[in-house]
Amino acid sequence: MNRELTPLILRGDELYRRVLSPLLLGGSLRPVRPLGPTLARRIAELADTFTCSDLDLQHRCDEARLRHARTLAPLDTLPPLSSADWMLLAAFNDLLQSVNPRLPSVVAPSRPTRLLNACSLLLASIPPPHDLLAALTRHATFARALEVHRVDTQVRWWTGSAQFHGEPPSKRLLAMPNLRRVQITETWVELETLPLPGFPREHYHEVLAAWLALSPLTDLATAARIEPPFRWHATSLGLIATVPGRRLARRVLGRIGAKGDVALEHATRELEKQNLHIPFQIAARFLDERRALASMSS
Amino acid sequence: MLERVALHQTRLRTPGLSLDSRGIALGSHGLLLFPSLDRLVAFFAVYTQHQPLDDWMNKLRVELLRSNLGGREVALIVQIDASERMDSMAEVAALAGGFTFTGGGRFWVQYRDAAAPYGYDLSEVSQTQATYQLHHTTFNQGYHVERTIDLKALFLRLSPRRDPTAGTEAGPRWILAEQGLGGALLHYLRRSDVQARVGICEWPPLSALEDTPVRRYLFDLPAYPPRMNRLFTSTPGLRVFVPVAPGAAVEVGYRHPIQLRAIPSFRGPGLVLFLGRGEAPLELPQLPILGTLDALVRMEVFQGDPPPPAVPAGEPSPLRIPLRLLPSLRAPTDVSAAWIEPAQLPLLRKLLYLLGSDTLRKATLALSDQGAFLRTSRGTQLLPLGHYYRALAPNLYVPAGYETAPAVSPQVLLSAIDVPDGSVVILRHHGAPWVIPESCFVSLETAILEGTTWAPLHATVLNELASPLPRIQLQIEDPGLRPLRDVEIEGP
Numbered sequence A: 001m002n003r004e005l006t007p008l009i010l011r012g013d014e015l016y017r018r019v020l021s022p023l024l025l026g027g028s029l030r031p032v033r034p035l036g037p038t039l040a041r042r043i044a045e046l047a048d049t050f051t052c053s054d055l056d057l058q059h060r061c062d063e064a065r066l067r068h069a070r071t072l073a074p075l076d077t078l079p080p081l082s083s084a085d086w087m088l089l090a091a092f093n094d095l096l097q098s099v100n101p102r103l104p105s106v107v108a109p110s111r112p113t114r115l116l117n118a119c120s121l122l123l124a125s126i127p128p129p130h131d132l133l134a135a136l137t138r139h140a141t142f143a144r145a146l147e148v149h150r151v152d153t154q155v156r157w158w159t160g161s162a163q164f165h166g167e168p169p170s171k172r173l174l175a176m177p178n179l180r181r182v183q184i185t186e187t188w189v190e191l192e193t194l195p196l197p198g199f200p201r202e203h204y205h206e207v208l209a210a211w212l213a214l215s216p217l218t219d220l221a222t223a224a225r226i227e228p229p230f231r232w233h234a235t236s237l238g239l240i241a242t243v244p245g246r247r248l249a250r251r252v253l254g255r256i257g258a259k260g261d262v263a264l265e266h267a268t269r270e271l272e273k274q275n276l277h278i279p280f281q282i283a284a285r286f287l288d289e290r291r292a293l294a295s296m297s298s
Numbered sequence B: 001m002l003e004r005v006a007l008h009q010t011r012l013r014t015p016g017l018s019l020d021s022r023g024i025a026l027g028s029h030g031l032l033l034f035p036s037l038d039r040l041v042a043f044f045a046v047y048t049q050h051q052p053l054d055d056w057m058n059k060l061r062v063e064l065l066r067s068n069l070g071g072r073e074v075a076l077i078v079q080i081d082a083s084e085r086m087d088s089m090a091e092v093a094a095l096a097g098g099f100t101f102t103g104g105g106r107f108w109v110q111y112r113d114a115a116a117p118y119g120y121d122l123s124e125v126s127q128t129q130a131t132y133q134l135h136h137t138t139f140n141q142g143y144h145v146e147r148t149i150d151l152k153a154l155f156l157r158l159s160p161r162r163d164p165t166a167g168t169e170a171g172p173r174w175i176l177a178e179q180g181l182g183g184a185l186l187h188y189l190r191r192s193d194v195q196a197r198v199g200i201c202e203w204p205p206l207s208a209l210e211d212t213p214v215r216r217y218l219f220d221l222p223a224y225p226p227r228m229n230r231l232f233t234s235t236p237g238l239r240v241f242v243p244v245a246p247g248a249a250v251e252v253g254y255r256h257p258i259q260l261r262a263i264p265s266f267r268g269p270g271l272v273l274f275l276g277r278g279e280a281p282l283e284l285p286q287l288p289i290l291g292t293l294d295a296l297v298r299m300e301v302f303q304g305d306p307p308p309p310a311v312p313a314g315e316p317s318p319l320r321i322p323l324r325l326l327p328s329l330r331a332p333t334d335v336s337a338a339w340i341e342p343a344q345l346p347l348l349r350k351l352l353y354l355l356g357s358d359t360l361r362k363a364t365l366a367l368s369d370q371g372a373f374l375r376t377s378r379g380t381q382l383l384p385l386g387h388y389y390r391a392l393a394p395n396l397y398v399p400a401g402y403e404t405a406p407a408v409s410p411q412v413l414l415s416a417i418d419v420p421d422g423s424v425v426i427l428r429h430h431g432a433p434w435v436i437p438e439s440c441f442v443s444l445e446t447a448i449l450e451g452t453t454w455a456p457l458h459a460t461v462l463n464e465l466a467s468p469l470p471r472i473q474l475q476i477e478d479p480g481l482r483p484l485r486d487v488e489i490e491g492p
Helices: A005-025 A036-044 A055-070 A083-097 A111-124 A132-142 A201-213 A216-221 A234-240 A243-253 A257-273 A277-297 B037-050 B083-095 B151-157 B179-191 B226-234 B342-352 B357-362 B410-417 B444-448 B459-466
Strands: A027-029 A149-157 A160-165 A183-190 B002-004 B029-034 B060-067 B072-079 B099-104 B107-110 B120-122 B132-135 B140-149 B173-178 B197-203 B214-221 B238-245 B248-251 B271-274 B282-284 B324-327 B335-340 B364-368 B371-375 B387-393 B396-399 B402-405 B423-426 B434-437 B472-474
Touching: A005 A027, A005 A036, A005 A055, A005 A083, A005 A132, A036 A083, A036 A111, A055 A132, A083 A111, A083 A132, A083 A201, A111 A201, A132 A216, A132 A234, A132 A243, A149 B472, A201 A216, A216 A234, A216 A243, A234 A243, A234 A277, A243 A277, A257 A277, B029 B037, B029 B083, B029 B132, B037 B072, B037 B083, B037 B151, B060 B151, B072 B140, B083 B099, B099 B132, B107 B120, B140 B151, B173 B179, B173 B271, B179 B197, B179 B214, B226 B238, B238 B271, B335 B342, B342 B371, B342 B444, B357 B444, B364 B444, B387 B410, B396 B402, B396 B410, B410 B423
Parallel strands: A027 B472, B107 B132, B248 B271, B396 B423
Antiparallel strands: A149 A160, A149 A183, B002 B120, B029 B072, B029 B099, B060 B072, B060 B140, B099 B107, B132 B140, B173 B214, B173 B238, B197 B214, B238 B248, B271 B282, B324 B402, B335 B371, B335 B387, B364 B371, B387 B396, B423 B434
16 A cells, blocks of 8 residues: 555545444544545545545445435435545534634644634535436535534532533543532534534634525525525536436425425525525515425325 | 367367368357457458348357456357358458357357368367367367357447538438428428428437437438538538438448448338437438328318308209308307317326216216327216317217307218218317217226326335424534644635
């Protein structure tokens, strides 16, 4: 094996096992050390030849991707992760690391901002999906991205309290619970609200929106989210501009509920306000069709 | 080693080799050895220019051989009955860069040439494990068969070559039009008084993401004015093909390397359309039903009453009046049948899912090219579809809301229509009544369900896939010293 490639393969393998496999199969997601644009691109160049060190895990991940894809289209096989998918995965890792409470330090408080800037640069270099299969493959990989959550634990005892973000509380603080009157409160924090006070919250939401825009089906599937609010992008409009794309989009929206429909209406109205006639017509036609089909099926 | 066969030699050592009537050493088969597939194609290209493959198309096979040294070559093995044909094949094979052998089974010797007019024979037969042992004056080589190559599939994979002169001459053409252009082209040809026939072709959807098949119009033009050439060849969505065989056509501007007319598999009943620009050919296993343009253009219906038939002068006019259907003021009760037009049959298929079991059991259906006639028994559910009918008699139906005039009894009506027993008569607003044999009516539940394919599934795999996935929990770890050491923001 080429000596220069060995570290890249190891980092890619680490990224696959610690980030992608939990994203597809569930469980603990442990982001790896921030990668940045250069390293992410170099790892992505190995996409065609990548094989995970745990072949069984890779097989289960492929099955999970196919399982996601088959909920939308009758496919029997999915292509492996492309270079763009690898860069998107690296960007997602860096995005999660940017809200790591242990990232900033006293001497380097601006690390989250620097990491988000690097993440924006990386996202700007990722091409949008070039056809329906690529969009479906990307969605099958990242469909559960917005299901990532962090468990924050608050421990109270008779003389004080302590907060733990995404890590288990110290055993020392849990000792003698009856005597010290220890109370543990767990809070589930969604991906949209991960930044703690003092972190660049708006910047984080901008980068998350840019990340979602690169997977238009995932963007549509999570349109009911609160932050960042759903907006029509060139990728999502390009998707619903074709008949098969509209069909896929309708399937992915499925039972998104009233919140999602309201978000789609708001986003379409934004296009109208900005006098973007053609995008507005594409989005409006899509919503009209969706309403007509909903009335037929109800 | 090979040795020449002498005149009047009677004994040959090579197994399977014998002398024909001219004294030439000939086996039951001939083997043409080519260094590559393109040489084989060149052989067919030259050979089919002079002779058809009719007689021996079913007697030949193409095999990819692998020599003991690892090299791959292509062999065309053909059953032969006379050395005259073998001579012509050997001549063309030499032109295409191939070697000719004769024999059968395992041992093959070089076919005759100028140096040995009566052919060659082995001086000694050696033991070999190869499938084919070929003996030539310049080499001896053993080969194993790697795989057999389907000849028709090979011809289909050949891309037509660009030839600007192909299709410039007048003559019959096939035109393939995309679905959106078919109607417009049909009317254009009819307006221009071009005699043509048209049909609809279907191909499977292009991808799994598509639900509907690909439909195109296929026009058969025996001739057309040259001024239309430019229109047909420059309009996107229209592809013009020159028929090169009864079952094959090549796109205008391209020429197929093989003379397809010489190959029996391209003589129908299907049609293969060879596309240019490296695209895969379009195959039609069966030519679609073609109708003349006159039958398909929009018709104008005469609005007034038809002129009365001429009555011969001098004869008394018979006291007979035609049967008419007049709107009735009575409420349309006893609706027990429905006529569903062909355009509504897709909707009928969807509504069938909603019918109850009682209706499915008791309703009967007759299907024709004019639509479907659905009869239900009293008290069962009727579909909200089609034109409703009520029964005047068990086998006589009249449109709901109409009554017959004159008001004769149903038995008189049936006798006037004079249909054979066991027929169902359907009176219509316009036109003659329709008559359907009772035997054409079948129970709805036996008529609608199509066969369903099935495949065994591994239950264990399905259970794993069906199990819910656990939630994704973000676990925070210390990123360590200098966590951003890999992150370099590149300059412009």
